[in-house]
Amino acid sequence: MENLCQCGEKKDGRQLFSRCRAQEGSAAMTREEMYASIYSHDTVYRPPQEEGSAMLEVALGCSWGKCTFCDFAKDAFSIHPMDKIEFNARMLGLLDRDAKRVFLLGENAFVLSTDQLVEVFDLIHAHMPNVEEIAMYARIDDVLRKSDEDILLLKSMGLCDLHIGVESGSDSILEMVNKGITSFDTLTALQRLDKLGVGYYLTIILGLGGKTFRNLHAIETARMLNKTHPKCIWALALKLWPGTPLYKAEKRGEFDALDYRGMLLEERLLLENLTVKDCFYMDTTVLGKYTIQGQLPDGREAMLGAINQLLG
Secondary structure (H helix, E strand, O other): OEEOOOOOOOOOHHHHHHHHHHHOOOOOOOHHHHHHHHOOOOEEOOOHHHOOOEEEEOEEOOOOOOOOOOOOOOOOOEEOOHHHHHHHHHHHHHHOOOOOEEEEEOOOHHHOOHHHHHHHHHHHHHHOOOOOEEEEEEOHHHHHHOOHHHHHHHHHOOEEEEEEEEEOOOHHHHHHOOOOOOHHHHHHHHHHHHHHOOEEEEEEEEOOOOOOOHHHHHHHHHHHHOOOOOOEEEEEEOOOOOOOHHHHHHHOOOOOOOOHHHHHHHHHHHHHHOOOOOEEEEEOOHHHOOOEEEEEOOOHHHHHHHHHHHHO
16 A cells, blocks of 8 residues: 655545646646646555556456455446546656556556557556566456467566456355356466466465355365466455445354454465465465565475464
8 A cells, every 4th residue: 555645635636637737747737746646546555566666547446346355446447548548657757757667556457458458558668668567456357358469469568467366266265255256267367377478466365265164265275376376475364344245244144254363274274285386475464463474385384383373
């Protein structure tokens, strides 16, 4: 999470867009207004691996938006008009002239058609000539909808990494939380990315199966991940956000949520069964304050030792 508007007051980028276009390049347009004009909200969310990336907003919301656990799809899904994206790229080029990597904002920006992404990539290279790498969030079905030729074209233009929430390897859990994909879909998409040489970072959610599916979630997720080659696995602890369907199910007694100790036991079982190689594993939410992280497979025993120490 990063606050990109540093002007000390909340400004709606959509309201500022027209005024800033008129002022573009003039002394009347401050750096703070330039930042505020290219982001729709004061706070934007990006994966931790993209800390040094310039962030180009191309869309809002999630094209699926039906996962029962998700509280991040606050905006109705929309893709910015290309003139707005061009404006954002031009401003970003002025604000971050030396950027070598760009992260496209939008909860699954890879849903844009190949033609749209090619146009966006062209705009990036036109206004940010030092950029060599482009990354973004994607859903598994976004990958499946694109042909090998589409992905290779985008790779040739700078696409290097996709950040994908796979959440679980259990079809029962994926169906329960209405993820809209199956474990077979996930394997098919990720193995295609492996074949085509596009990197990917994966997110899983500890506790997503509740007490009922704790062991199933750990074992099936490890089994699926072992058939893939992610650069990083980021394990997040399930948070029940008020107002979400899963939160309401828990209040009705239909979902028995794990406490942090239960999530640690689940995470231990997951790590015991993980055999992925050359992959960084990180859990930045365990017990709400500790971080467990390490390179797999070499760091597995140290991470298991840390979990055992926390379990007492």
